[in-house]
Amino acid sequence: xxxxxxxxxxxxxxxxxxxxxxxxxxxxxxxxxxxxxxxxxxxxxxxxxxxxxxxxxxxxxxxxxxxxxxxxxxxxxxxxxxxxxxxxxxxxxxxxxxxxxxxxxxxxxxxxxxxxxxxxxxxxxxxxxxxxxxxxxxxxxxxxxxxxxxxxxxxxxxxxxxxxxxxxxxxxxxxxxxxxxxxxxxxxxxxxxxxxxxxxxxxxxxxxxxxxxxxxxxxxx
Numbered sequence: 001x002x003x004x005x006x007x008x009x010x011x012x013x014x015x016x017x018x019x020x021x022x023x024x025x026x027x028x029x030x031x032x033x034x035x036x037x038x039x040x041x042x043x044x045x046x047x048x049x050x051x052x053x054x055x056x057x058x059x060x061x062x063x064x065x066x067x068x069x070x071x072x073x074x075x076x077x078x079x080x081x082x083x084x085x086x087x088x089x090x091x092x093x094x095x096x097x098x099x100x101x102x103x104x105x106x107x108x109x110x111x112x113x114x115x116x117x118x119x120x121x122x123x124x125x126x127x128x129x130x131x132x133x134x135x136x137x138x139x140x141x142x143x144x145x146x147x148x149x150x151x152x153x154x155x156x157x158x159x160x161x162x163x164x165x166x167x168x169x170x171x172x173x174x175x176x177x178x179x180x181x182x183x184x185x186x187x188x189x190x191x192x193x194x195x196x197x198x199x200x201x202x203x204x205x206x207x208x209x210x211x212x213x214x215x216x217x218x219x220x221x
Contacts, residue, residue, distance in 0.1 A: 023105050024221045077101040078114045102220060113138045116220060119167050123190035123197040133221050136214035144170040148216035151188060
């Protein structure tokens with residue numbers, strides 16, 4: 001059974017929802033330090049698991065052992081950064097440091113331009129649940145309209161807490177002048193079930209100081 005309301009409401013495609021759920025369980029099962037064990041109370045489920053996961057010789061009939069996969073950097077894993085990106089307004093953060101490596105879903109082609117971090121808050125809960133570990137790709141430039149991005153705004157840098165980040169859907173508002181098109185404002189839109197969240201508007205002057213760090217790829221777990 002799957003009871004996560006955010007996942008059900010934000011993903012309409014059954015195949016995408018299935019992959020989302022599988023990614024959650026895969027992430028949980030790969031976090032064990034001394035190994036991972038699955039306990040099945042239901043006899044039918046236990047019989048099904050025994051067909052796909054080999055029993056450890058010393059294990060009881062209702063305990064199935066899973067071998068942890070070896071994480072290979074930029075082959076099946078990406079670095080996890082201690083961004084603690086705030087899916088809300090810009091918030092105080094610690095210095096960005098690599099914490100660990102995490103497995104990437106099988107359907108994603110891994111590259112050295114990818115990283116993961118935890119996104120906290122409910123302002124993006126139609127797509128990203130609060131506290132989810134998310135996969136990003138470092139920004140490559142080009143059009144970002146309609147994409148979900150991780151943004152840094154150095155103008156509100158705090159020397160004690162570090163730089164400031166947020167995750168939002170990007171929308172560029174441009175105007176044409178005698179020299180061509182230019183940004184009038186950048187709209188960072190929440191995608192939340194809570195209507196009280198409002199977009200963050202970066203004015204023309206502020207658009208010169210913000211920086212898009214990465215583009216959201218998917219939720220890992």
